Amino acid sequence: MYWDVIEVKPEPDYCLFVQFKDGLKGRVRLRREDLTGALAPLRDVQFFKQVFIDYGAVAWPGEIDLAPDAMYAQVASQCHEPQQA
Numbered sequence: 001m002y003w004d005v006i007e008v009k010p011e012p013d014y015c016l017f018v019q020f021k022d023g024l025k026g027r028v029r030l031r032r033e034d035l036t037g038a039l040a041p042l043r044d045v046q047f048f049k050q051v052f053i054d055y056g057a058v059a060w061p062g063e064i065d066l067a068p069d070a071m072y073a074q075v076a077s078q079c080h081e082p083q084q085a
Contacts, residue, residue: 003072004056010049014042016058018071026075038064
């Protein structure tokens, strides 16, 4: 799918740089307060840095992953926001 992730890099403050199969790229910021339940291990910065790509999805050990289509929509919406002066 066009929203398959082909590159991911962890960044500070629970942020991920991602590039998608169709060339779209940008940053996805996760909010610490949303990292609960199955996502709670991501609060550990060292664990967060273990991010990898699993069949086009951003993933971590323990079968934790994020929906690539939702990430794609978030990055695409950033590209269409007006630039602030």
